[in-house]
Every structure is written in C-alpha cells, then in structure tokens.
Amino acid sequence: QDDPIPSVKFPNGTEVPALGLGTWAMGEDAGHAKMEIESLMAGINLGMTLIDTAEMYGDGGAEEIVGQAIRGRRDEVFLVSKVYPWNASLKGTVEACEHSLERLGTDRIDLYLLHWRGNHPLAETVAAFEMLKASGKIGAWGVSNFDTDDMEELLRVPDGANVAANQVLYNLSRRGIEYDLLPWCQSRGIPIMAYSPIEQGHILHHPELIHIAKAYQATPAQLALAFLLERDGVIAIPKTSNAERVAENRDCVSLEITDEDWQALDAAFPPPAMKKSLEML
Ligand code: NDP
Numbered sequence: 059q060d061d062p063i064p065s066v067k068f069p070n071g072t073e074v075p076a077l078g079l080g081t082w083a084m085g086e087d088a089g090h091a092k093m094e095i096e097s098l099m100a101g102i103n104l105g106m107t108l109i110d111t112a113e114m115y116g117d118g119g120a121e122e123i124v125g126q127a128i129r130g131r132r133d134e135v136f137l138v139s140k141v142y143p144w145n146a147s148l149k150g151t152v153e154a155c156e157h158s159l160e161r162l163g164t165d166r167i168d169l170y171l172l173h174w175r176g177n178h179p180l181a182e183t184v185a186a187f188e189m190l191k192a193s194g195k196i197g198a199w200g201v202s203n204f205d206t207d208d209m210e211e212l213l214r215v216p217d218g219a220n221v222a223a224n225q226v227l228y229n230l231s232r233r234g235i236e237y238d239l240l241p242w243c244q245s246r247g248i249p250i251m252a253y254s255p256i257e258q259g260h261i262l263h264h265p266e267l268i269h270i271a272k273a274y275q276a277t278p279a280q281l282a283l284a285f286l287l288e289r290d291g292v293i294a295i296p297k298t299s300n301a302e303r304v305a306e307n308r309d310c311v312s313l314e315i316t317d318e319d320w321q322a323l324d325a326a327f328p329p330p331a332m333k334k335s336l337e338m339l
Contacts, residue, residue: 061312063105066249066293068222070198074136076287077311078108080297085119093299098127100301102134104308110295112140112173113154118161125163137162138169140202143176151186155195170196171225174203174338181215188217198222205336206239221248227337228252230282230327231261234334244291254339255294256282266326270319283310285323
C-alpha cells in the first residue's frame with residue numbers, strides 16, 4: 059500500500075496533494091502524445107491529482123494533452139493553468155481563460171495563475187480573475203514568479219488579498235525564497251507551488267544528493283522532492299513524460315530522512331543567508 063501524499067490547503071479550504079504533475083514541454087511533438095497522456099494518467103492513478111499547465115506550454119498543446127488525460131475523470135483532478143502576461147488585460151484574461159477551457163475540454167479551471175508580471179496593471183488582471191471566479195470558470199486565482207515586494211503590491215490592489223497561491227522556482231539548488239518569500243506566504247496561508255523541483259534534472263548528478271539518497275535506497279529525484287514536501291504549504295510539481303518516473307517521484311513520500319541527513323543536505327545546498335531576488339526559468 060502506498061503511503062498517502064500529504065495535502066496542502068488553499069485559503070478557500072480546498073485541499074490538494076503536495077505532489078502534483080508538471081506539463082512544460084508536453085504537447086510539442088505529436089509523436090510523444092501517447093506517452094505524455096499515459097504518464098499523466100499514471101500520476102492521477104497514484105494520487106498526484108494536481109496538474110499544472112499553461113497556455114504557453116506547447117503553444118496550447120500541453121493543455122490539449124491534459125484534456126485527453128483527464129477525459130471522463132475531470133472531477134478527480136485539480137487543474138492549474140496560467141495566462142500569459144501580455145494577455146492579462148481585463149478582456150484578454152477572460153478570453154485566454156476561455157481558450158484554455160476549450161483546449162482542456164472542461165468548463166472549470168481550479169486555479170488560474172498570472173504566469174509572470176507584465177505591463178497590464180495588476181488591478182486589471184485581478185478584476186478579470188474575480189469576474190472569472192464569479193462566473194464559475196475558475197475556482198481560485200493566483201500568481202507566479204512574484205517576489206515578496208510583488209506580493210505586497212498585489213495585496214494593496216482591490217481584491218488582491220484573494221490570491222490563492224504563488225508558483226515560483228524552488229528546489230535544493232534554488233533556496234533563495236526561504237529567506238523571506240516562503241515565510242511570508244506561510245504566515246498568510248498562501249501555498250507556494252515549487253516549479254522545476256528537480257532543477258529540470260540538473261541537480262540529479264550532485265554527488266552529495268546521490269550519496270545521501272543511496273543510504274535510503276532512494277533516487278536523487280526522490281530525495282530532492284522529499285526536501286520540498288518537508289516544508290509546510292509547499293506543493294511540488296515535477297514533470298515527467300515517463301510513467302515509471304512518475305511512480306518513482308510519487309514514492310518520495312515514503313522517505314524518512316534523519317535530522318543528521320537534513321543537515322548534510324543543508325551543507326551541500328546551503329540555505330540563503332541574505333535576501334536574494336527571486337530567480338526564474
Ligand atoms: P522539473 O524539475 O520538474 O524537471 C523535469 C525534467 O526532469 C524533465 O526533463 C524530466 O524528463 C526529468 N525527470 C523528471 N523526473 C525524473 C526522475 N525521477 N529521474 C530523472 N529525471 C526526471 O522541471 P520543470 O521545469 O518541468 O518544472 C516542473 C513544472 O513546473 C513544469 O513542467 C511546469 O508545469 C512548471 N513550471 C512553471 C514555471 C513558471 O514560470 N510558473 C516555470 C517552469 C516550470 P522526462 O520527462 O524525460 O522524464
């Protein structure tokens with residue numbers, strides 16, 4: 059029996075698994091579609107029922123892949139998608155959302171994010187998000203790639219305090235948010251969605267990560283994900299188009315790391331000692 063995936067609660071009370079599925083680079087090559095759909099279905103079957111996508115990925119192709127993976131089981135999943143900053147005007151946000159809904163083959167996105175900050179005033183984007191929420195097309199809205207000062211600015215905009223999540227780059231090799239953004243969000247009950255949780259595969263060759271993982275008969279990816287799940291209010295969204303790797307990533311929840319080994323990981327991947335601007339990919 060698989061250990062349960064811990065859950066994270068959004069401000070509106072909705073609970074989601076702290077381990078979800080990313081989709082960047084899906085839907086770019088028709089020859090990979092079957093594998094991508096199968097990997098997402100495998101993840102849903104294993105309880106990784108939060109799926110992160112965006113109108114950007116595969117130019118809409120990733121949303122279509124997600125739509126196929128969730129066909130007939132929409133209510134089992136929590137769908138997250140994102141609007142491009144240049145579409146995030148009052149009218150543009152609503153239109154972009156409607157196009158995403160069509161590609162996803164559903165009438166509701168559970169969490170809709172501004173992908174990163176652009177030129178449209180935050181107040182306008184938030185007003186559009188609130189309209190979408192009122193019409194039931196989205197369940198909640200949030201942001202992505204917002205640093206602490208951006209979050210503070212957002213809270214000063216009408217209805218800005220309704221922000222439900224901030225999706226940012228966060229993994230062992232990118233711990234900057236632990237200095238201020240992570241505690242800022244935690245203290246307000248705003249979940250952080252950790253994107254590129256295994257640094258797109260680049261940290262998996264780190265000798266210390268490999269060494270510590272080995273002691274638990276675990277893989278470096280599992281240890282890197284376990285590190286994120288250890289933190290309150292953090293949702294990790296690893297992407298893989300390989301069903302076996304989905305199962306591998308899922309099993310990170312069974313790891314029980316000793317304090318001594320967490321300290322060894324801190325030595326190999328030091329936490330921030332001062333404020334560093336938010337990095338993004
Ligand atoms: P990840 O850190 O999730 O790494 C994905 C890469 O790692 C893929 O190449 C995948 O290859 C490989 N991989 C996955 N699992 C394993 C494993 N167990 N062992 C070895 N290799 C593995 O990077 P992403 O950048 O994709 O981030 C995750 C998700 O976050 C994205 O897919 C997207 O949904 C979101 N995101 C959001 C951003 C934003 O601005 N809001 C920016 C970047 C990402 P393979 O598929 O071949 O298995």
